[in-house]
Amino acid sequence: MTRTPDSLDSEARDVVPGTQESLVEQAAATSRVDDEPTTANQRQPAGYRHWIIAWACVAYSVFHLLVMNVYPLETWTYRLTHVGGGLVLGFLLYGATAMSDAATTRRSALSVALLGLAAAGVLYGLFAVSAIWYNGRILGEAIPPRWAMDSFGIPLTVGTALAILHGWIFPHEDAERFSPADMILAAAAVASTAYLIFFARQLQLRAGMPMALPGDMWAAITGVLLIIELTRRLAGLALVIIASVFVAYAFLGPWLPGIFEHRGYTAKRFFSYIYTDNGILSAPIAISSTYIILFVIFAAFLQTTRVGEYFVKLAFAAAGHRRGGPAKVSIFASGLMGMINGTSAGNVVATGSLTIPMMKRVGYTPQTSASVEAAASTGGQIMPPIMGAGAFIMAEITGISYMEIVWAAIVPAVLYFISVYFMIDLAAQKANMKGLPRELLPKLDALLKQIYLFTPIVVLIYALFAGYSVIRCGTLAMITAAVVSWLTPHRMGPKQLFHALENGARMVLQLVAVCATAGIIVGVIALTGIGSRFSTVLLTLADQSQFLALFFAMVVSIILGMGMPTTAAYAVAASVIAPGVINLGVEPLVAHLFIFYFAVMSAITPPVALAAYAGSALAGSDPLKTSVESFRIGLAAFVVPYMFFFSPAMLLQGTGFEIAHVAVTAVAGVYLLAAAVQGWFMGPANWFVRGSLAVGGLTMIAGGWLTDAIGLGIAAVLVVMQRRVLSARDLAHGAD
Template identity: 35%
Template sequence: MTTGTETQAAVVDEFHDPTGGGFAQTREGRLLFWIAIAFSLFQIATAAHILSIPSQVLRATHVGFLMLLAFPLVASARNRGAAGKAIAWALAFAGVAVAAYQYIEYQPLILRAGDLNTTDLVFGVIALATVFAAAYAMMGPALPIISGCFLLYALFGQHLPSPLNHRGYDFSQVIDQMAYGTEGIYGIPIYVSATYIFLFILFGSFLERAGMIKLFTDVSLGFVGHARGGAAKVAVIASGLMGTISGSGVANVVTTGQFTIPLMKRFGYRAAFAGGVEATASMGGQIMPPVMGAVAFIMAETLGVEYYEVVKAAIIPALLYFASAFWMVHLEAGKYDLLGLSRAELPSPLKAFRQGWYLVLPLGVLIYLLFSGYTPLYAGTIGLAMTVLLILGGSVALGLPSAVLRVIFWIGLGLVAASFFKIGIGAILVAAAVLIGANLFVSGGRDTLVACRDSLAEGARTALPVGIACAVVGVIVGTMTLTGVATTFGAFIVSIGQSSLFLSLLLTMVTCIVLGMGIPTIPNYIITASIAGPALLQLGVPLLVGHMFVFYFGILADLTPPVALACFAAAPIARESGLKISFEAIKVAAAGFVVPFMAVYTPALMLQDGGAMATAIGYWPAVTYIVLKAVLAIGLWGAAVIGFLRMRLAIWERLAAAAAAFLLVAALPMTDETGFALALLLLGVHWYRTRNMTVVHRSPS
C-alpha cells in the first residue's frame, strides 16, 4: 500500500517531467497527448475571446478537461491493468458528462436554481464524486479527507453541540451549493484556474522550452559561481529567477534541481543540504513577482484588488526570502570552507545574455502590463503570444543567410509585437500563421514547431494538479459560505488576539503549517485565509497583509515534515531521504520565518499603509527602517541557526544572535533599541575575537 507522500512523489515525476515525455508512446498515450493539446487550445481561445462562452460553462468545461486527462494519465503512470484503465476512462467520461450537462442545461439550470430535479441531483453527485476521486488519485488522501469533512459538516453539522452546529440543510440544498452555481467546485478557485493560472502555466512552459532555464542558469553561474559556496548560490538565484515565470515549487525542483543539486554535491555540500537549498529556493518562486504562484491570482480575485497590488505587497518579502536563503548557504559554505567553481569552467553571463536576450522580452512586457493596470488575463495572453512568436521567429532568423537580414527580421517581428496593443488578436494570428509556414521551410523549423506543440501538452499536464486542487477546495469554500463556520473559528482567533496579537499570529502560523503537512498551498491558503483573514482584520492587521501572512506560511508549510512535496521531489535527485531534506530545508528557510511577523507589526514592509511607525516618521522612512531591521534580524537568525559568522560561533554567541533577532521582530516597547544594542555588542565582540583569523580553504570533495 502506498502512502500519500509516495502517491504525490509518483505523480510529480509524471506531471513535471521536463523532457515532455510523460505521455506513453502507445495509442492511448497519443490520444491523451492530443487531448492535452486540445485543452490548451481551448483555454487560449477563451482567454483571447476567440471563443466566447458563459463563465459557468467555461468553469464546467475546464473541470471536464481536468477529469478527462487526470484519471487515464494517473492509471497509465502507475501501470494499472486493463481493468484499472477501464475504470479510469469511465470516471473520465463521467466528468465529461457533467460538463456536457452544464452546457446543455445552462439556461434551464439558471431558471430552476434552488429547486433541483432528480437528474440535476444525479449529475451533482457525479460531479462531486469525480472531483474527490481525481484529488485522491493526484494528491493522496489528505485533501479529499479534509474536504470530505467539510461536506459532512454541511450535511450533518446541525447535530453538533453549540457553537459548532448550524441550522441544518437538506441534501438538495447542499448539492445545489456544491455542484452548481459559483460557490462550490465551480467557485472562485476554479474560475482563477480556468483563466489566469492555466495561461501563466502555459507561459512558463513555453519559456522553459525556449531555453529560459539555460539562460537563468548560465547568468547565475557567471555572476556567483566563483564565490564561496557558489554552487548553492547559483541554485538560489536560478530557482528565484525561474520562479518569476513558473510559480511552481515542484516544477522548479525537478527542472533547475537536475543541474544544481548534483553541482552542490560535487562541491562539498551534503546531499540533504543540497536538496534542502533547492527545495527552499524553488518554493519561494510562489511569492516571487511578477507571476508568483496560483494563490496570488486567487488572492487578488477573492479580495477584489488589482493583481499588481498583490505583486507590490510581495516584492520586499520575496527579496528578503531569497536573501535569507542566499545568506544561509553563504554561512554554510563558510562553516565547512566550501570553495566556488573555477572561473575557467564558468560561462560568461554577458555572452549568455547576448544569446538569449530576446527571451526576457515577454517577461518585460508582462511586468509592464501588470503594473500598468491591465488584467492578468490580458497580460498573460500577450506574454504568451509574444513568447510563441519569439520561439517561432528564432528558427526563421537563424535560417536567414546574413546578419543584416536577421536584424531586419527581428525589427519587423518587434513591430508586429508592438502592434498587439492596438490591433489585438488579429495581428497575433496573422504573424503566427506566417511564422508557422516559414518554419516548414527552414533548417530546424520543424523541430521548433514540435517544441511548441509539446509545450501545449506539457502546460496542460502541469496544470492538472493545480486545477483539481482548486476544484476540490471549492467544497470547503462552499461549506464556509453556506454554514458560516469560518466565523466560529475566526471568533476564537479574535478572542486570543484581544489579549495578545502575537499569540493569534502564532496560532495562524501553526494552522498553516499543520494544514500544509497534508495539502498543497492553494487549499491551505483558502482554508486558513477564510478563517484567519477576517479575524486578523478585526485585530487591526491590514487585509492584504493578513492574507500575505497566511500565503507566506502556506509556502513554508510545504517544506515541513512529514509531507513536504518539494523535498520529496528533490530526494531522488539528491539521492537522500526526503525527510532529511525537509529538516535541512527548514533550516535554510529559518531566517524567512521572521518576515511575515515583521510585516504585520509594520505593514510598510509590504508597502502598505498603516502601522504606528509610518504614522510617526512617515511612509518611506518607515519602509527604509523596517527593511534594514528585517535584513539585520535575518542575518542574526541565520548566524544563530548555522553557528557561523566570520568563524564558528560559540554557544553564547548563537544564543545572543537568536535573542537579538527575536527582539528586533517582537515590536514591543524598547525591543528595537535592545535588539540593536545586543546585535552591535555581538558583532563587535565577534569581530574582535576573529580579527587575526586566517582562513584555510579545502578543496571541494
Template identity: 35%
Template sequence: MSESTTSKWISDKMVLIAALAAISLSVFQIWQGITADLSAPVFRPVHLSWALILVFFTIPLIKSQQSTLFYLAGRLIDVVFIGAIAWASYHIIYFDYDDISFLMDGLTFLDQLSGLIILVLLLEATRRTVGTVMVLIAALFLAYAIFGNYLPASVASKGFSIEEIVRFHIYSTNGVYGAPLAIAAGVVFIFVLFGAFLQVTGAGKFFIDASFSIAGKYRGGPAKASVIASAALGSISGSAIANTVTTGALTIPMMKKLGYKPEQAAGIEAAASTGGQIMPPVMGAGAFVMAQFTGIPYSEILLVSIAPAILYFACTLLYVHLMACKLGLEGMEITEKISVVLKNGWHFLVPLILITSLLLMSYSPILVGIAGCVAILVAAMCRKHSRITIPVFFEGLKEGALLALPISVACGTAGIVVGVVGQTGIGLQFTQFLMALSGGYLWSVLGLIAIAAVILGMGLPVTAAYIVLSIMAVPSLTELGVGLLAAHMIVFWLSQTSNVTPPIALAAFAAAGIANTSPMKSAIQAFKLAQGFFIIPIMMAFSGLIWMEGQNIDFIIAIILTIGLIIAFAGTIEGRLATKLSFPARAMLLVSGFTMLVPYLYINIAGIVVIVVVTLNNYRLSKNEVIEQVAVNS
C-alpha cells in the same frame, strides 16, 4: 493479439488521445482568454470537465500493467468515468438558469444526478492528482454541511439536504465553480502554459546558466546559483516541487561535488525552490487568488511583494554563505562568462520584462499571460540557435495543460470547502474559536495559523492550503488590527512552509531523492534555510513591511529591522558570521533579534546597534585570523 499486447495497444491509444485533448485544452484556453466568449456558468464547467477527463486519461485507476486483466478492467472503469463526466457536464452547461423554478421547486432527478457525478468524480480525480488528504478534508466539510444539525449548538449548522448541497455547489458560482476554479481556469492556466513554453524553448536553461555565471565563482557558488535560478524560475513554474526537480537535477549534483553534504544540497534546493512561489511577477497561483479574494489589483500585490521576496532570498543566501564558510568551501573553478550567456540568451529576458511591465500597468492578467506566451515563442524564433519546431510547439501546449491539471482539480475541490464555509457560516465560528484559544493575542494567533498551515500542507498543494486557510484564518488577523492585504500575505507565506517543514516536507523530500540522502535530514536543513518564511510574516504583522502609500518611513524602518532579525537569527543558529562567534556574542545576537519585534523605536535602535557592533567585531576578528595565518605560513 495477446493480453499484454492488447494492454500496450490500449495504453498507447489513450496516451495519444490524452495528448490531443491536452493540446486542444490549451488552444481552447487561449481562445477563451482572448475572446471571453463564454460566460462563467458555461466556461468553468467546460474547463473542469476537460481537466477531469484528462486526469482519467493520464492517471489510470490501476497503474501497474503486471496484471493485464486488472489493468484493462481499470481502464474500462476510467472510460466509464469519462463518459459520465461528459454527460453530466453537458447537462450542467445547458442548464437553464433563467428559469428560476428550480429555486422554488428544487432540482430534478437528472439535475441532482449530474451534480453528484461531478462532485464524486472530482473527489476521485483529486485523489489521483493531489492525494487522499484533500479528499478527506472536502468530504469532512460536506459531511458537516449535511449533518451539522446533529452537532452541539456551539458548532452546529442548519443541516442541508443533498439537493441543497448540489444546487449550491454545482448550479451556482459559489462552490465547485467558484472563485478558486475561476482563477485556476483563467489566469493560472495561462501562466502555467507560459512556464511550459519557457522550458521547451530553452529559456529555463538560460536562467540556470546565467545564475551559475553570476554566482558560481563565489564561495559555495552552485548553492548560490541554485537560489538565484530558483528565484527566476520558481515564480513561473507554479509548483515548488516542479521547480525543485527542474533546477535541482543540475544544481544538487554540483553542490555535492563542491563539498556540501547531500542533505545540505537537498535542503538548499528545496528552500530556494519554495521561495520561487513568493517571487514576483507571477508568484505561483496564490497571488491571483489573493487578488480575487481581496479585490486588490494584482499590480498592487505584485509591488508590495517585491521587498519581502528579496528579503527571503537574501536570508537564504546568507545561510548558504555561512554553510560554505563553515565547510571551508570555495567557488567553481570554471564558469561561463555572463557576457557570453547573455549574448546567447538575452532575448529570453524580453518576455519576462514584458509581462512584468504589463502587470504593473494593470492590464488583464489573462491577456498578459497570453502576450507572454506569444512573446516567448517570437523571441525563440528570432534566434537561429533557439528556434523550435512544430512538434516542440505542440509539446509545449501539451505540457502546459498537463501541468495545470493538479491545480485546476485542487481548486475545484477547494471550492467545496469555500462553499461550505459560506453556506454554513462555520468561518465565523472558527474565528471565534481561534480568538478564544489564542487569548486574543496576535502572537498566539500567528502561531496557531503557522501550525495549521504546516498540517494542511502535508496533504494539500500550496494554493489549496492558502485558499482554505485564508477563508478560516484571515478574519482572526483582521480582527486583531492587521490590514486585509497584510493578513492575506501572512497566510499566503505561511502556506508555503509545509514544503520545507518536517515531518512531511514535500519539496525537501523531492530534493532528497535527487541527492540520494535521508528525506528527514533534508527537511531539517530546508527548514533551517527557509527561516524567512516565518520571520518575514511576523514582521508583516508587527511592522510596516507591507508597503502602503504615505508610509515610506515605516516601510524603510521595517526593512532595516527585518535585516537585523535575519542576521541575528542566522548568526545564532549557525554560530558564526565572518568567523566563529563566541557564546556571549551569540546570546547578544539572540536577545537583540527579539528586540526587533518590540513596538518601541528606541528599543529597536538599541537592538540594531548591538547587532552592528557584534557583526563588525566578528569581521575584525576574521581579518586578524587571516593576518595571523599569513604570518604563520610565511
C-alpha cells in the same frame, strides 16, 4: 565525505574528457525529459495512446487561450468545461494506484464484474444525457425527456463508484492501451459535465434550493466523486481526507457539539449547492481556469524554447564559481521560475533536476542540496509579480487591486531570498566550500550577448505595471517567448509549439484537481457558516490580542497547507481565518498576506513538506531530515510576516525614509538570525553567541528605533567578542 576542490576539479574533468561542454549543459541535457512534474502513477503514453492524449492536451490548452483572448464563454460554462476537461485528461493520463497490495495483479471474475457493471451504468447515463442534449439543442424542445431526467443519475453515479473501486483493486500498468476503468471514468466526467453545462443557467437559480432536481444532485455527486479520485491520484490522500471530513461535516452537523453544530442538509440541497460558484466553481477554479493555466502554459513555452534554461545558465556563469555557487544559483533560478509555476513541489522538480546535482558536485550533502532547492522554490510562490497565482487569488477574494498586492509583496519577498542567500553563504563559509571550476561553466560574455532572451519576462513585468489586463500580459509574454526563440538554435516551430501546448495542459492538471477540491471545502464553509463561528472562537481565544490571533492563524495555515498545494491551502485558510483576524482590526491586506505566506511555507514545514519531499527524491536524501533542514534554511519566512504586521512600511505603506529604515534593519535582522541558525559569525559561534545572535535578530522584528538599537548593539558586542576569541584561537594555533 567532504571532497576537496582539487578532487572536485579532477572529477569534473573526468566527466567531460576532451570536450568543452559545460557541466550545466550536461545536466540540462540529462534533466530535459518532459519538463513537467510527474507522479509515481503517471503512465508515459505509448503508441496510439500517446497521440490521442497529446492532441487532447493541445486542444485543452488552445480552448483556454481562445476563450481568454478571442471568444469569451459564459462564466459557468467555461469553468465547468475547465473542470470537466481536466478530469477527462487526468483519468486518461494518470493511472490509479492500489489502495493495498492485495489482489492487485490477478485478473478475476471480480474485475470483469466490476468493469461490466461500471460500464453499463456510465454508458446508460451518457446515453440519457445525450438524449437530453439532443432534445433541447437539436429538436428545440424546452422540456427534456422525462425518462432521461428521472433515470440517468443513479446508474451514472453507481457506475462511477464501481470504476473507482476497480482502479483501487486492479491498477492498470499497460502503457500501450487505455485502462478500461479510466476510460469509464473519463466517460462519466463527460456525462456529468455535459448535464451541468446544459442546465447551467437553471442551476444558478435553483442550486441548493428546494426546487433542485434529482438529476442535479446525481450529476453533482458524480462530479465530486471524480474530483476527489483524481486529487487522490495527483496530490495524495491528505487533501482528500480533509475534503471528506468537510463533506461529512455537512451531514453530521445536528449531532455535533458546540460551535460545530448546525441543522444539517439533505443530499439534494448539499450537492446541488456545492457544484456552483459557491463551491467547486468558486474562486480557486475561477483563478485556475484563467491565470493559473495561462502562466503554466507560459512556463511550458519557456521550457520548450529553452529560454528558461538560459536563465539558469546565466546564473551559473555569473555565480557558479563563487563559494557555494550552485546553491546561490538555485535561489535565482528557482525563484524566477517558481513565481510562474504555481506549485512549490513542481518547481523543485523542474529546476532541481539541474541545480541539485551541481550543488552536490561542489560538496553540499544530498540533504542540504535538496533543502536549498526546496526553500528557494517555495520562495518563488511569494515573489511578485505572479506569486504562483497567489496575487490573483488574493485579489479575487479580498477585492484589493492586483497592483496594490504586488507592490506590497515586493520587500517581504526580496527579504526572504536575501535571508536564504545568507543561510547558503554562511553554510559555505562554515564548510570552506569552493565553487565550480570556471572552465566548466557557461561563458558569461557569450551569454550576455543573448540577454535578449530575458525579453519575455521584461514584457510581462512592463505590461503588468503598465495596467494591461493580466490575461493580456501573460499572452503577450507567451508570444514574446516564441518570437525570441527564433533568434536561437531552438527556434519554435509547429512541432515545438505543439509540445509546449501539450506540456502546459499536463502541468496544470494537478492544480485543476486540487483547486476543485479546495472549492468543495470552501463551499462547505460557506453553506454551514463554520468559518464565521470559527472566527468567533478565534477572537475569544485571542482575547482581543491581534498578535495571538495572528499566531493562531499561522498555526492553522501551516496545518492546512501540509499536503495541500499553495493555492488550495490559502483559499481554505482565507475563508476560515481571515474574517476573524480582520474583525480584530488587522488590515485586510496584512491579514491575507500573513495567511498566504504561512500557507506557502507549509511546503517546507515538517512533518509534511511537499517541496522538501520532492527535493529529497531528486537528491536521494532522507525526506524527514530534508524537511527539517529546508525549514531551517527558510526560517526567515516565518519571521517576515510578523515584521510587516509590526511595520506596515515593509508593505510600502509609509514615507520613503520609513520604508528604507525598515528594509535595511530587517536585512540586518535576518542576517543575525541566519548566523544564529548556521552557528557561524565571522567564524565558529558557540551556543552563547548563537543565542545572542537570535535575540538580536528577533528584537529587530518590530522595526522601532529602540528595538533596532538593541539588536544592533548586541551585534556590535558580539563582533568585538568574536574578534577576540578568533584572534586568540589563531595565536594558539600559531604557537602549536
